[in-house]
Amino acid sequence: MLSYGHVLVLLLLPFVSPAGSCTEQEMRSLLQFLAGLSQDIGLTASWHNSTDCCSWEGITCSREGTVAEVSLASRSLQGHISPSLGDLTSLVCLNLSHNSLSGGLPLELVSSSSIVVLDVSFNRLTGGLGELPSSTPHRPLQVLNISSNLFTGLFPSNTWEMMNNLITLNASNNSFTGPIPTSFYASAPSFAVLELSYNQFSGRIPLGLGNCSMLTLLSAGHNNLIGALPDDIFDITSLKHLWFPNNQLEGSIIGITKLKNLVTIDLGENRLNGSIPNSIGQLKTLEKLNLEYNNMFGELPLTLGNCTKLMTMNLGSNNLSGYLDNVNFSTLGNLRSLDLIWNNFTGTVPESIYSCRNLTALRLSYNRFHGQLSEKIGNLKYLTFLSLVGISLRNITNALQILQNCRTLTTLFIGYNFIHETMPKDDEIYGFENLRVFSLNDCSLTGKIPHWLSKLTNLEMLFLYNNKLNGPVPYWISSLNFLFHIDMSNNSLSGEIPLALVEMPMLQTGNVATKTFELPISRSHSLQYRITSSFPKVLNLGINNFTGMIPNEIGHLKALLLLNLSSNRLSGKIPDSI
Ligand SMILES: *[C@@H]1O[C@H](CO)[C@@H](O)[C@H](O)[C@H]1NC(C)=O
Ligand SMILES: *[C@@H]1O[C@H](CO)[C@@H](O)[C@H](O)[C@H]1NC(C)=O
Ligand SMILES: *[C@@H]1O[C@H](CO)[C@@H](O)[C@H](O)[C@H]1NC(C)=O
Ligand SMILES: *[C@@H]1O[C@H](CO)[C@@H](O)[C@H](O)[C@H]1NC(C)=O
Ligand SMILES: *[C@@H]1O[C@H](CO)[C@@H](O)[C@H](O)[C@H]1NC(C)=O
Ligand SMILES: *[C@@H]1O[C@H](CO)[C@@H](O)[C@H](O)[C@H]1NC(C)=O
Ligand SMILES: *[C@@H]1O[C@H](CO)[C@@H](O)[C@H](O)[C@H]1NC(C)=O
Ligand SMILES: *[C@@H]1O[C@H](CO)[C@@H](O)[C@H](O)[C@H]1NC(C)=O
Ligand SMILES: *[C@@H]1O[C@H](CO)[C@@H](O)[C@H](O)[C@H]1NC(C)=O
Ligand SMILES: *[C@@H]1O[C@H](CO)[C@@H](O)[C@H](O)[C@H]1NC(C)=O
Ligand SMILES: *[C@@H]1O[C@H](CO)[C@@H](O)[C@H](O)[C@H]1NC(C)=O
Ligand SMILES: *[C@@H]1O[C@H](CO)[C@@H](O)[C@H](O)[C@H]1NC(C)=O
Numbered sequence: 001m002l003s004y005g006h007v008l009v010l011l012l013l014p015f016v017s018p019a020g021s022c023t024e025q026e027m028r029s030l031l032q033f034l035a036g037l038s039q040d041i042g043l044t045a046s047w048h049n050s051t052d053c054c055s056w057e058g059i060t061c062s063r064e065g066t067v068a069e070v071s072l073a074s075r076s077l078q079g080h081i082s083p084s085l086g087d088l089t090s091l092v093c094l095n096l097s098h099n100s101l102s103g104g105l106p107l108e109l110v111s112s113s114s115i116v117v118l119d120v121s122f123n124r125l126t127g128g129l130g131e132l133p134s135s136t137p138h139r140p141l142q143v144l145n146i147s148s149n150l151f152t153g154l155f156p157s158n159t160w161e162m163m164n165n166l167i168t169l170n171a172s173n174n175s176f177t178g179p180i181p182t183s184f185y186a187s188a189p190s191f192a193v194l195e196l197s198y199n200q201f202s203g204r205i206p207l208g209l210g211n212c213s214m215l216t217l218l219s220a221g222h223n224n225l226i227g228a229l230p231d232d233i234f235d236i237t238s239l240k241h242l243w244f245p246n247n248q249l250e251g252s253i254i255g256i257t258k259l260k261n262l263v264t265i266d267l268g269e270n271r272l273n274g275s276i277p278n279s280i281g282q283l284k285t286l287e288k289l290n291l292e293y294n295n296m297f298g299e300l301p302l303t304l305g306n307c308t309k310l311m312t313m314n315l316g317s318n319n320l321s322g323y324l325d326n327v328n329f330s331t332l333g334n335l336r337s338l339d340l341i342w343n344n345f346t347g348t349v350p351e352s353i354y355s356c357r358n359l360t361a362l363r364l365s366y367n368r369f370h371g372q373l374s375e376k377i378g379n380l381k382y383l384t385f386l387s388l389v390g391i392s393l394r395n396i397t398n399a400l401q402i403l404q405n406c407r408t409l410t411t412l413f414i415g416y417n418f419i420h421e422t423m424p425k426d427d428e429i430y431g432f433e434n435l436r437v438f439s440l441n442d443c444s445l446t447g448k449i450p451h452w453l454s455k456l457t458n459l460e461m462l463f464l465y466n467n468k469l470n471g472p473v474p475y476w477i478s479s480l481n482f483l484f485h486i487d488m489s490n491n492s493l494s495g496e497i498p499l500a501l502v503e504m505p506m507l508q509t510g511n512v513a514t515k516t517f518e519l520p521i522s523r524s525h526s527l528q529y530r531i532t533s534s535f536p537k538v539l540n541l542g543i544n545n546f547t548g549m550i551p552n553e554i555g556h557l558k559a560l561l562l563l564n565l566s567s568n569r570l571s572g573k574i575p576d577s578i
Contacts, residue, residue: 021052022059026067029084030056037079039100043072066090073119074098081120083108093117097145100124105146110159111136119145121170128153129176136162138187147195148173155201157181160188168193172219179203180220190214197221197243204228205244210235219243221266226250234258245269245290253291257282264288268314271295276320281306288312292339296320305331314519316341316363323347324369330355337361339519341387344368349391354379361518365389365413372398378405385411385518389439393417396445397424404431411517415441415463423447423469432456436515436532439463441487449474449493460512460532461485465540468492473541478503484512485535489542489564496548497541497570507537507557536561543567550574 027049034040034047046057054061060069067088077099085094086108094109097119104127105120111132112118118141129151132139142165151174160166164187176199184191191212201223209218210232218233221243228251229244239259243266252274253267262283273295280286281303289307292314299322300315311334321344329335329352338353341363348371349364360382369391377383383406393399396418403412412435423445429452432438438456441463448471449464459480465487472495473488484506506512512533520528529535539557542564550570555577557563565574 021065022054022061022067023065026088027053029082029087030059030067030070032084033082036082037077039076039078041076043075062090064090069093069095071095072099077101079103081106081109081125085109086112089114091115095119096123098122102126105129105151107132110141110144111139111162112141113137114140116140116165117143119143120149121145121147123149125149125151127151129156129159131156132159132162134158134161138162138164140165142167144168145170146174147171150174151176154178155181155196155199157183160184162187164188166191168195170195171199172196173198175200177202180206180225182206182208184212188212192238193217195219196223199223201225205230205233205249207232209233212236214238217241217243221245221247223247229253229255231255237261240264240285242266253277256280259283260285262286266290267294268292269294273297275299276301276304276315278303280304283307285309287334290314291318292316294318298322300324300327302327305329308332308334310335312337314339315343318343321345324367325350325352327352329353332356333358335359337518339363340367341365342367346370349374351376357381359383361385363387363519364391367391373402375402375405377402380406382408384408387411387413387519388417389413390416394421396421396443397428400424400429404429407431408434410434410458411437413437413439415439415443418443418445420444420446423450423467424452426451428452430455433458435459436482437461440467442466444468446470449488451476454479456480457482459483460506461535463487464491465489466491470494470545472496473498473501475500477501478505481505482513484510484537484559487538487540489540489544491544493541493544493546495546497546497551497554497565499551499553501539502551502553502556504539504557507539507559509559512537538562538564540564541568546570 030053043057053059054065058070058072059067062068068090073095080103081101083106086106091114094115101123105125107130109118139162141163147170155176155178160181160183166188167190172195180201192214197219201220204227205225207230215236216238225247234255240261240263245266246269249270249272253272254277257277257279263285264287268290275298278301280301286307287309296318305328308331310332316339324345325347329350333356335356336358345367349369351374354376359380365387386409435456436458445467449469454476460482469491473493475498478500514531514533516531520530522528537559539560546568549572552575555575
């Protein structure tokens with residue numbers, strides 16, 4: 001079987017040793033293209049009519065001296081793409097990606113009788129794509145990449161009937177409308193990649209895709225598709241990647257386990273329901289399973305343990321239930337990220353999770369677990385992101401003493417547990433020096449802001465709101481050089497607003513380093529933070545018991561996006577300088 005890679009190699013090999021010289025006609029076509037550019041970064045120096053155009057920058061000729069390839073990716077080109085390129089009768093490969101070209105894509109290029117690879121991705125091309133007349137003979141085009149442009153309008157449907165050599169079509173990240181066409185399939189026996197994500201496709205996923213028996217990737221996420229996954233999709237046994245996240249798909253996923261070669265499934269943010277089928281265990285090559293934000297219910301099938309290649313499993317925000325400890329995670333040693341947030345799981349957190357030694361991100365928040373944290377969590381030597389919010393944990397001292405053995409942790413959310421307990425004392429906690437995000441809100445904790453927090457010198461965000469902490473804000477707070485998001489609202493903190501807060505370097509100036517969270521942190525379904533620097537710079541001291549004058553120096557906190565001092569017993573006013 002010839003893979004797409006091999007096809008390209010065979011086609012391009014004959015052109016490696018240029019000889020001969022290009023024709024007058026070809027030179028004219030190229031110069032016409034050049035004339036359509038408003039900015040070309042030095043092409044004019046090399047594209048000169050006194051030299052053989054085979055020697056021009058970006059041009060490759062065949063052995064016979066005909067122009068076979070125009071390769072001008074990432075040249076800062078501006079202006080229009082001239083239809084004259086369609087006159088290059090031996091042109092096989094045209095690559096204009098990553099420029100700033102505008103205007104339309106001439107239909108002459110799509111319908112060229114020689115072009116095999118056409119890549120105009122990452123430009124500013126506008127307008128529709130246009131339909132080819134149905135009288136057009138079969139075209140040689142194999143790869144069409146028009147992704148990341150500004151194309152609009154109905155996506156062509158009949159055009160694809162003329163493309164019986166098509167292997168890859170990437171039209172993602174445009175604004176195409178209308179239904180996903182049905183006409184690819186009958187004609188192109190080698191069709192392998194269909195990528196239509198980030199557009200405005202609507203309607204149901206059409207029947208007929210099942211005829212594309214070579215398809216390996218089917219992707220149309222972030223569109224407005226409705227209805228169920230059509231049954232015939234489940235006949236495409238070659239399929240490795242099935243991606244339809246963020247649509248309005250409904251119904252069950254029961255058929256999916258017929259696709260034995262699946263490597264990634266991304267059906268998050270839809271309205272799918274039903275349970276995860278027992279037969280999921282037959283997907284032996286599955287590496288990624290994303291079903292977050294759906295209406296899935298029922299228990300996790302025990303057979304999940306047979307998906308031993310799984311690296312990422314995201315089942316958050318569904319209505320899954322049952323004893324999670326029924327599932328044996330010990331066969332899932334490749335698991336790196338496990339997210340079960342916002343479900344209805346009960347029982348204890350299974351000990352077998354702690355044998356997934358490769359876990360870097362674990363989120364079990366907002367379930368109905370009971371029982372306490374296991375010391376075995378310290379086995380997870382790569383764990384950087386841990387979120388255990390709202391799972392009825394008790395004994396905060398014990399929990400933190402266990403967690404400080406997770407030395408790689410950078411993000412820890414354990415709020416909404418330990419209700420009415422007391423903040424651990426200074427001599428009880430030693431670890432957490434790598435923590436950047438620490439969240440211990442909504443616990444009704446009593447006690448003072450503890451000194452051990454001062455040892456968290458990498459801390460960037462600190463959430464202590466909705467507790468009953470009293471006493472002053474300690475002076476050492478200003479030694480946390482990276483701290484830029486502080487929420488201590490709704491406590492019983494007292495004393496004057498300490499000048500130490502006013503000296504916080506990150507609140508005065510300073511750029512927050514951009515780091516990606518292992519799992520996005522959601523404030524709501526529509527507001528999710530993927531990188532630290534997208535969190536605002538905040539100092540929230542509202543609803544406390546602070547007294548005295550508002551210090552004038554608070555005006556130095558030029559970088560703040562939110563300053564809340566309300567509901568205290570403060571006097572004076574917030575200086576205008578802020
Ligand atoms: C080459 O270009 C120059 C001006 O750019 C023009 O005067 C000349 O006629 C052209 N020669 C040919 C052979 O097209
Ligand atoms: C076009 O060129 C860019 C930049 O070199 C490259 O990343 C891309 O793979 C090329 N397109 C094709 C279809 O080879
Ligand atoms: C466009 O898509 C083709 C086929 O998938 C790919 O080979 C090429 O690298 C892509 N171009 C860019 C700039 O990524
Ligand atoms: C399609 O193109 C986009 C960029 O425009 C890229 O991110 C994506 O990976 C491509 N899809 C495939 C399947 O190559
Ligand atoms: C979409 O296209 C824009 C503009 O070319 C680009 O900046 C952005 O990265 C693309 N997004 C994706 C997901 O490829
Ligand atoms: C799929 O293939 C079958 C059998 O060759 C054919 O009858 C049917 O019309 C095709 N469907 C589409 C949508 O092309
Ligand atoms: C699942 O969704 C379908 C389609 O929205 C609906 O008809 C069906 O009643 C749902 N089933 C359950 C058990 O909720
Ligand atoms: C894995 O599959 C085997 C047979 O294919 C089955 O006997 C076994 O019960 C499965 N194990 C799990 C944990 O699903
Ligand atoms: C962790 O991942 C590595 C690399 O993929 C793998 O070799 C190793 O077996 C995994 N660890 C476990 C406990 O399975
Ligand atoms: C969770 O499951 C219990 C039964 O185990 C049920 O009573 C409750 O309604 C479920 N909660 C949700 C939010 O579905
Ligand atoms: C909480 O845990 C600590 C340390 O493990 C232990 O000494 C203490 O007795 C526990 N407190 C309660 C009330 O169980
Ligand atoms: C605020 O402080 C006063 C004394 O300074 C105390 O009487 C009062 O209870 C405190 N209020 C709260 C909510 O802590």
